[in-house]
Amino acid sequence: MSSASSAPQPPVEAGLSTGGVARRLGVSPTTIRSWERRYGIGPAHREAGHHRRWTPDDLAALEEMCRLTARGVPPGEAARQVLEAVRHGTDPEGAPASGPPGAPEAYRAPGGGNTLPVGTVRPECRGLARAAVRLDSGEVARILRDVVDTLGPVTAWTEVMAPALRAAGRKWAAEGERYVEVEHLLSWHVSTALRRVADRPADRIGPAGPDGTRPGPPVLLAGMPGELHTLPLEAVAAGLAERGLPYRMFGQAMPSEALLEAVRRTGPSAVMVWSQARPTADPVLVRRVAATAWGGRGARTRPAVLAAGPGWAGSRRHPGLLRPRDLATALDQLELLLGG
Template structure:
C-alpha cells in the first residue's frame, strides 16, 4: 500500500494507530494492523471504503472486548513487534482508473495492483459463477484489463507486471470454463482463430468459454495461425462457423477471410462451407468481404456462432 492511501484512510475513517503521542512516531499494534489488513480485503472485494472501514473497526472492537488488550510498548523501546511504518515504499497513487463499473471490477483492479494473485483468482471465479462468462468478461474483466493497459502505456514498464498477472488469471478463469464444460450437442464445431500476425488470445478464450456455457462445440487454434495451416484446418474440421480475430488494423487480412469463405468440403452434390465471422477492432478499416459478419460485442458474436452451428 502507498503511504498516501494509509494516511487518507486514517484521516477519513480512523484507520490507524489507536494510541498516539505528540512528537513521537505512530506506533502500530497488531490489532491496528489487523484492521488495516481487513480494510484491504474488503475494498479488494469491491466494498466502498466507508463501509469497509465501518466493518473493519466494528470487528476490531468486538475482538478487543473479547480478549485482553496487549501491553503497549514502553516509550523509547523502538518500533513495536509487527509494526507497520507508513512512509516506507513508493508514494503516490498506483490505482487503476476503471471508471463507473461493478464493485467486482473495482476489487479486481485493486487486487491486481497489489499483485494479490489469490484474491484476483477468487474475484474472477466468483464473477464467472455469478454473472456468466459474457457479463463477467464485459463488466468485470475487460474494464480492468483496459485500465491496466492504459496505465502500462502511460507509465512504461512499471505496470507490465500488473497487466501480465491479471491477463494470466483472466485466461485461467476462462479456460477453466471452456475446458471443464461437457458438450452434448451434436453440431459442427465453431473454429476460433486469430489472423496470422495477431498474438491476442483473450477475446478468443472468452468466446470459447461462452460457447462452452451453452454446450456449443468449438475448436481453438489460438494466436498467429499461418494462413496455410488455417485453411487446411478449415477443410479438415468442416466447421459450421469460423471466427477470426484481429486486434489491430495491421493484422487484419481481408484476403484470408475471403479464402476461408470460399472453402468448401464434403462429397459432390452436398458440399458445404462455414459462416465466417470477423471479430475485433482490426477490421474497422479493413472491412471484410460481403457476407462476412462483424459482431460488435461478445454477446453478439456468441449468439451468431451458436445460431450458425445449431440452426
C-alpha cells in the first residue's frame, strides 16, 4: 500500500440532512427535494450510498430560494438567479458577495425552526411566516413594508399580518415556550410597519370635506385595564391615519380612571376599547365611559363606545354600544361617527 493511499484524508463537513434543512428554513422536505429534482438546487457534493448532506454553502442557496419565492418570483426563475449568483459569486441582484467563499451574507440562513401552518392565505403571508420562523429580521421587515405599501394597512393587516400572528400564537401555545421568540420578533416588526402609517403627521389633521368642514374630535384607542395585546388597535390607528381621521392612542392596559379622565379632557367622538380575552373585558367600565359627558350646560355630549376584540364575545350589549366584527367595519363606523 502506498504512502499516499494510507495518508489520512481531510475531514468532510457532515452538513445537515434534508429534514434538518427543512426545519431550519421553515419549508417542507418535499419542497426542497422538488427544487433539487427540477432546478438543480441541491448539495454540491454527494457521496454514493449516503443520504444528502447540505453544507453551509448549499444552505445559503436554499435560503435565497426561500426569499425569492416569498417575494413572488416563480421557482424556476428564482433557481436560475440563485445558480447564476453562485457561479459568479454575487447575490441575485448582481452585487458582489461578502463573507466566506461560497456563502455570501445575503445567502446566510439565520436561526432554525419549524413551519407555521397558516392555511390558505396570500403568498406574502406564507413568505412572512417562513421568514419569521427563520428569525430573519431583515426579510420580515421587507415583506411587511412591501405589503403595507402595496396593499394598504387594512388589507395588509387582515390578509397577511393577522393570519401570521395567529399561526405563531397557536404554535407556541401548542409547543410550550418554544416559538415565543418567533411571535415576539413578528409582533415587533408588525408594530413598526403599522406605525409607519399611523405616525404620519399630515394624516392626523384630516382632509376637509366637500363643505369645507374637517373631522370632529379624535377617536380614543385604548386597551382595557390588564390588556397587553394591542396590535389590533395599532392596525385601527393606521387605518384611521390612512383615511385622514384624527385619533389618540393610549396603548395597552389603560387604567380605568386614566381612561375616564382622557375622555373628559379630549371630548372624543368615539372611544374604542380592546379586549383580547374575557378576563379583561369589563362591561362596567364601558358603561362608565359611555356615561362620561363634557361640554357646557345645555350642550352636554357623550362619546360613542366601540367594544372590540374577542374578549367581548358572549357579553351582554347595552344600548348604544357598538361591537365591530372586523377592522374594515370598525373603520367605517368610526368614520361615520367622526363625520357626525
